[in-house]
Amino acid sequence: MKAKQWVLKKQFQGNPKSSDVGIKEISLPNLKDGEVMIECLAISVDPYQRLFVKNAKPGDVMYGEQVAKVIESKNADYPVGAHVTTFAGWTTHAVVPGDKLVKVPEYPPDVPIGLALGLLGMTGLTAYYGLLKVGELKEGETVYVNAAAGAVGTVVGQLAKLKGCKVIGSAGSDDKVKYLKTELGFDEAFNYKTIPDMPTFEQTLKRLAPKGIDVFFENVGGLAFRAVLDQMNVDGRVALCGAISSYNSTDKFTPSIPSIGEPMTMKGLRITGFTGWAYSAKDKNNDGLKEMIKWVQEDKLKYPGHNFKGFENCFKAFLSLFTGDNIGKVLVTI
Amino acid sequence: MKAKQWVLKKQFQGNPKSSDVGIKEISLPNLKDGEVMIECLAISVDPYQRLFVKNAKPGDVMYGEQVAKVIESKNADYPVGAHVTTFAGWTTHAVVPGDKLVKVPEYPPDVPIGLALGLLGMTGLTAYYGLLKVGELKEGETVYVNAAAGAVGTVVGQLAKLKGCKVIGSAGSDDKVKYLKTELGFDEAFNYKTIPDMPTFEQTLKRLAPKGIDVFFENVGGLAFRAVLDQMNVDGRVALCGAISSYNSTDKFTPSIPSIGEPMTMKGLRITGFTGWAYSAKDKNNDGLKEMIKWVQEDKLKYPGHNFKGFENCFKAFLSLFTGDNIGKVLVTI
Numbered sequence: 001m002k003a004k005q006w007v008l009k010k011q012f013q014g015n016p017k018s019s020d021v022g023i024k025e026i027s028l029p030n031l032k033d034g035e036v037m038i039e040c041l042a043i044s045v046d047p048y049q050r051l052f053v054k055n056a057k058p059g060d061v062m063y064g065e066q067v068a069k070v071i072e073s074k075n076a077d078y079p080v081g082a083h084v085t086t087f088a089g090w091t092t093h094a095v096v097p098g099d100k101l102v103k104v105p106e107y108p109p110d111v112p113i114g115l116a117l118g119l120l121g122m123t124g125l126t127a128y129y130g131l132l133k134v135g136e137l138k139e140g141e142t143v144y145v146n147a148a149a150g151a152v153g154t155v156v157g158q159l160a161k162l163k164g165c166k167v168i169g170s171a172g173s174d175d176k177v178k179y180l181k182t183e184l185g186f187d188e189a190f191n192y193k194t195i196p197d198m199p200t201f202e203q204t205l206k207r208l209a210p211k212g213i214d215v216f217f218e219n220v221g222g223l224a225f226r227a228v229l230d231q232m233n234v235d236g237r238v239a240l241c242g243a244i245s246s247y248n249s250t251d252k253f254t255p256s257i258p259s260i261g262e263p264m265t266m267k268g269l270r271i272t273g274f275t276g277w278a279y280s281a282k283d284k285n286n287d288g289l290k291e292m293i294k295w296v297q298e299d300k301l302k303y304p305g306h307n308f309k310g311f312e313n314c315f316k317a318f319l320s321l322f323t324g325d326n327i328g329k330v331l332v333t334i
Numbered sequence: 335m336k337a338k339q340w341v342l343k344k345q346f347q348g349n350p351k352s353s354d355v356g357i358k359e360i361s362l363p364n365l366k367d368g369e370v371m372i373e374c375l376a377i378s379v380d381p382y383q384r385l386f387v388k389n390a391k392p393g394d395v396m397y398g399e400q401v402a403k404v405i406e407s408k409n410a411d412y413p414v415g416a417h418v419t420t421f422a423g424w425t426t427h428a429v430v431p432g433d434k435l436v437k438v439p440e441y442p443p444d445v446p447i448g449l450a451l452g453l454l455g456m457t458g459l460t461a462y463y464g465l466l467k468v469g470e471l472k473e474g475e476t477v478y479v480n481a482a483a484g485a486v487g488t489v490v491g492q493l494a495k496l497k498g499c500k501v502i503g504s505a506g507s508d509d510k511v512k513y514l515k516t517e518l519g520f521d522e523a524f525n526y527k528t529i530p531d532m533p534t535f536e537q538t539l540k541r542l543a544p545k546g547i548d549v550f551f552e553n554v555g556g557l558a559f560r561a562v563l564d565q566m567n568v569d570g571r572v573a574l575c576g577a578i579s580s581y582n583s584t585d586k587f588t589p590s591i592p593s594i595g596e597p598m599t600m601k602g603l604r605i606t607g608f609t610g611w612a613y614s615a616k617d618k619n620n621d622g623l624k625e626m627i628k629w630v631q632e633d634k635l636k637y638p639g640h641n642f643k644g645f646e647n648c649f650k651a652f653l654s655l656f657t658g659d660n661i662g663k664v665l666v667t668i
Binding site: 048051218221225230240241242243252258259261262263264265266268269270273275278 | 586595
């Protein structure tokens with residue numbers, strides 16, 4: 001069996017360029033006991049992959065998760081036809097040992113299998129654990145989430161509403177703002193690109209969250225980070241799951257956030273960095289996933305997304321994460 | 335009774351100037367029931383007072399804690415001769431109601447009463463709660479503390495050693511570095527003023543903490559903040575008690591810390607801002623203070639400090655906090 005793979009040709013410098021990557025074809029080996037052959041159904045593109053490239057070598061397959069169908073099996077736990085997720089990278093086919101596979105649970109009818117990479121996968125669970133475990137959200141509190149129209153942010157806002165909270169989101173276009181308010185039920189939303197400076201940003205938060213912010217779900221980084229801290233309440237929590245504004249920076253010491261000492265100490269704030277993976281690994285019974293599936297069945301969660309079609313569009317899909325053109329989860333369906 | 339008081343004449347802009355403050359004399363009122371008259375023994379000067387001035391008005395007495403002796407009393411709980419601490423500000427005498435006083439416990443012989451403002455007061459307890467509660471320090475871990483020769487840092491290092499940990503400190507002169515290593519038992523110490531750039535700072539930390547840093551006791555802020563995060567271990571904790579590098583800044587959005595998203599998320603780090611006061615208030619039985627007094631009795635804690643003598647030197651003592659001339663706790667004894 002042949003497989004097509006996206007490989008790194010050259011480490012990214014600043015903004016990733018199409019000349020940094022390429023597609024090659026390889027022949028897959030025969031199966032050994034315990035292994036299966038998978039055919040990719042959809043590939044997840046995510047901002048974190050930008051960071052992983054920093055530790056990759058030229059020739060490495062682009063890192064990432066996919067949902068796939070087992071097409072040949074020497075592992076009784078994963079028979080032909082089973083749906084799995086795995087970190088096989090950007091590849092159309094692969095031979096994978098059973099211990100690198102996660103079985104996709106039976107979905108309700110009409111729920112697309114791609115959700116295993118989004119709402120019912122890494123990004124949805126990142127929102128779930130970040131808001132409810134890291135952020136320790138309590139009923140009646142106020143949440144602010146940036147990159148609110150993204151794969152994680154769209155879920156954060158909906159979960160906050162399910163938990164009886166007020167939620168404010170920021171996004172990069174008027175269309176996104178409208179979508180957040182009319183389709184996803186955000187209480188407030190604003191287009192950060194129309195905000196001219198940090199004092200105006202602070203006034204905007206003050207106006208939209210007059211009782212202050214209790215939980216800040218942070219995906220972005222940059223100057224605004226400090227402005228949000230200044231609007232937080234005593235004992236506020238920051239669930240820090242990303243900092244997309246800095247991922248393409250070539251110098252990690254380029255100043256981009258002002259000192260946070262004053263609001264942190266005076267208000268006893270806590271910032272916790274986390275990944276959905278780390279929390280999923282601790283959640284032995286998959287309680288998070290079970291609760292999310294229940295909400296999907298009850299029609300309580302929407303799952304906007306943008307599907308790029310065709311394996312050759314993986315890199316284009318990846319670049320779209322940094323231009324902010326999409327609402328919800330970005331996938332490549334094969 | 336007359337009292338001398340330091341008052342704010344003009345809000346500080348950038349570095350505090352002596353023309354921003356002045357001394358005035360007032361007449362104290364007669365005591366009402368429940369009140370006492372106190373005579374100041376020593377005044378604490380601390381970096382946090384720089385922040386409090388931002389909320390003060392011209393004419394306000396400079397904010398701060400003092401240890402004092404009761405010289406007249408209409409409160410049976412605080413008889414004449416009792417030692418108390420109170421936030422009466424920079425004043426030689428004051429009339430204070432009983433509910434604004436804290437009794438100083440009986441000290442072991444030879445222990446100076448000024449420790450009620452330092453090792454056995456706010457700064458010592460800030461080190462105690464920050465390292466042991468906020469930082470959740472465990473035996474065998476590695477601690478890095480900056481401003482290590484300061485009132486809080488000198489205690490942090492000693493407590494870390496008492497808890498069987500490795501401790502690395504940074505300070506602003508070779509004399510301080512020598513003092514930390516030879517007198518206070520720090521495992522490693524370095525003079526940050528001799529470090530030419532951030533890559534060298536990182537290499538220094540890597541060399542001195544080859545197993546990585548588990549707890550970062552942060553007093554400073556600035557660019558180095560990010561460099562330390564990069565040397566921290568998975569699940570590391572930052573106890574953020576101050577950011578002296580930014581206190582005299584006139585623009586809170588002057589960038590001074592680079593984005594922290596990458597190390598925070600990838601390593602699941604946690605930053606908790608705190609004050610010693612907030613934790614003292616939670617510690618209803620004063621367990622922290624009792625443990626600290628026990629260690630002093632057992633001769634396990636040293637208490638370096640610099641006493642400015644005379645009420646007229648309060649502002650000079652305060653300015654010395656920002657020039658880094660002193661080791662340990664800075665007090666003004668009256």
